[in-house]
Amino acid sequence: MVIVFVLLALAVLVGGNWYVWRRLFRDTTRAPGAVRRAGAAVVVGGWALAVGALVAERAGAPFWLQRTLGWPGFLWLALCVYLLLAVLAGEAVRPLLTRLPARRRPTADAVTATASQVSPADGKAGADRSTVTVGPDRPATDPATDPDPAPTPAPADVSRRLFVSRVVAGAAGAVAVGTVGYGTYGVLRGPRIKRVTVPLAKLPRAAHGYRIAVVSDIHLGPVLGRGFTQGIVDTINAAQPDLVAVVGDLVDGSVRDLGPAAAPLAGLDAPSYFVTGNHEYFSGAAQWVEEVRRLGLVPLENARTELPWFDLAGVNDIAGESEGQGPDFAKALGDRDPARACVLLAHQPVQIHQAVDHGVDLQLSGHTHGGQLWPGNLIAAAANPTVAGLDRYGDTQLYVSRGAGAWGPPTRVGAPSDITMIQLASTHA
Structure with a gap:
C-alpha cells in the first residue's frame, strides 16, 4: 500500500507540473525553442531546490546549506500550488475568450464587389468616393474619409488561440506571484494579537x-530566525499578559543551529510555559526542553502546576511515543482537585478526547496552522477535530491557534498568523 501511495503521489506530482509547464510555456509558443527549454529548466530546477531544502532540513545538513536552499526551495512549493490553481481557473475563462467575436478587414473580393455595385444614379456621390489601391488585387478606403476604419489586426504570426493562451498564462502567473508575495509578506511582518474571551464555570471571581x-x-529554522523571535517577544510583552503558553513546534532544527534564534524568548516578561510539538521530536526534544528551561520557560512534560486560581497542565506531543515520551494524561491530571478549573496545554487538537475524559475545562492547542495555504484548511479539517478557533466538546472547550510562524514556505494564504490573547471569564463575576 505504501508503494502504491508513493507511485500515485509521484504520478500526480509529475502530471501537475507537466500540465503547468504546458499551459505556461508550450501553449504560449509556436514551436520548440528557448522559451520551452527555459520553462522546463525553471520547473525542474525549482523542484530540485524544494526537495533539497526539505532533505537538508531533516538530515541536519550544514546550516548555511539549509539557509541557501530554504528560501528559493520553500517559496517554489507555495508558488507551484497557486500556479496550478490559477491555471485550472484559467480553463473556465479560456473558452469565453476564444469565442469573443473578432473584427476583420473586408477582403479584396468584398471591396471590389462593393465598388462594382455603385449605380450611375449615385451621381456625384459615387464619383467623390475616395479609394486608393495598395496592390493589384487589394483596394482600401482612405482613412481620412472612412467613418469606421477597421482596427489594426494582431501580428499575423500570432493566432487567436495563441493570443488567448498567452493572456491566460500571463494572468495565472501574475495571480500566483501576487498571492505568494502577499502571503509571504504577512508572515514576515509578524503575527498580530487576536483576542478571545473564554468563560469557565469553575474559575473564581478573583481570576x-x-x-x-x-x-x-x-x-x-533556516528561514525564520532571531529577528522573527524578537518580534514575537515584543508583541507579547506589549500586550502585557498574565501568562505565556508556548504550545509546541517552536523549532525545526538543533540547538546548535537555532539556539541564537530562540534566545530572545528569555526576554518574555510574564511567567512562561512550554510543551513539545511533533517538530520538537524531529529536532531533538530533550535538548530543546533543556534549552527553553535555560531561557526561563517552564517545560510541562506530562506535568501540572497549581496556580492561585486554576491548574495549568501540559502533556507531551503524540510524536513522543516513538521515543517512549508520549502524552501521559493520568500523570499530568490524575490526582488533581476536580473542583478547580483546569487549563491544559497540548500541541495537537486531536488530544481533546483524552482531555474530555480527564475533566479538563480548556485545552489550548496549535499544530494545524489553520491550513496555512488555502485550500489546505480542507485537508486540515479532515485530520483535526477543530482547525482554528474556539470549540466545545462536552464540558471541555478547545481553542486552536493558527500559529505565529509557518512551516516550509514562509507563506500564509487564508490563514493569517496570530498570537491569541485568551481572557478567562468567571461565570460568577
Whole structure:
C-alpha cells in the first residue's frame, strides 16, 4: 500500500507540473525553442531546490546549506500550488475568450464587389468616393474619409488561440506571484494579537479577566530566525499578559543551529510555559526542553502546576511515543482537585478526547496552522477535530491557534498568523 501511495503521489506530482509547464510555456509558443527549454529548466530546477531544502532540513545538513536552499526551495512549493490553481481557473475563462467575436478587414473580393455595385444614379456621390489601391488585387478606403476604419489586426504570426493562451498564462502567473508575495509578506511582518474571551464555570471571581498569551508553531529554522523571535517577544510583552503558553513546534532544527534564534524568548516578561510539538521530536526534544528551561520557560512534560486560581497542565506531543515520551494524561491530571478549573496545554487538537475524559475545562492547542495555504484548511479539517478557533466538546472547550510562524514556505494564504490573547471569564463575576 505504501508503494502504491508513493507511485500515485509521484504520478500526480509529475502530471501537475507537466500540465503547468504546458499551459505556461508550450501553449504560449509556436514551436520548440528557448522559451520551452527555459520553462522546463525553471520547473525542474525549482523542484530540485524544494526537495533539497526539505532533505537538508531533516538530515541536519550544514546550516548555511539549509539557509541557501530554504528560501528559493520553500517559496517554489507555495508558488507551484497557486500556479496550478490559477491555471485550472484559467480553463473556465479560456473558452469565453476564444469565442469573443473578432473584427476583420473586408477582403479584396468584398471591396471590389462593393465598388462594382455603385449605380450611375449615385451621381456625384459615387464619383467623390475616395479609394486608393495598395496592390493589384487589394483596394482600401482612405482613412481620412472612412467613418469606421477597421482596427489594426494582431501580428499575423500570432493566432487567436495563441493570443488567448498567452493572456491566460500571463494572468495565472501574475495571480500566483501576487498571492505568494502577499502571503509571504504577512508572515514576515509578524503575527498580530487576536483576542478571545473564554468563560469557565469553575474559575473564581478573583481570576476574572486573567489573560493567557497563546503562541504556537513559530517554526524557527533556516528561514525564520532571531529577528522573527524578537518580534514575537515584543508583541507579547506589549500586550502585557498574565501568562505565556508556548504550545509546541517552536523549532525545526538543533540547538546548535537555532539556539541564537530562540534566545530572545528569555526576554518574555510574564511567567512562561512550554510543551513539545511533533517538530520538537524531529529536532531533538530533550535538548530543546533543556534549552527553553535555560531561557526561563517552564517545560510541562506530562506535568501540572497549581496556580492561585486554576491548574495549568501540559502533556507531551503524540510524536513522543516513538521515543517512549508520549502524552501521559493520568500523570499530568490524575490526582488533581476536580473542583478547580483546569487549563491544559497540548500541541495537537486531536488530544481533546483524552482531555474530555480527564475533566479538563480548556485545552489550548496549535499544530494545524489553520491550513496555512488555502485550500489546505480542507485537508486540515479532515485530520483535526477543530482547525482554528474556539470549540466545545462536552464540558471541555478547545481553542486552536493558527500559529505565529509557518512551516516550509514562509507563506500564509487564508490563514493569517496570530498570537491569541485568551481572557478567562468567571461565570460568577
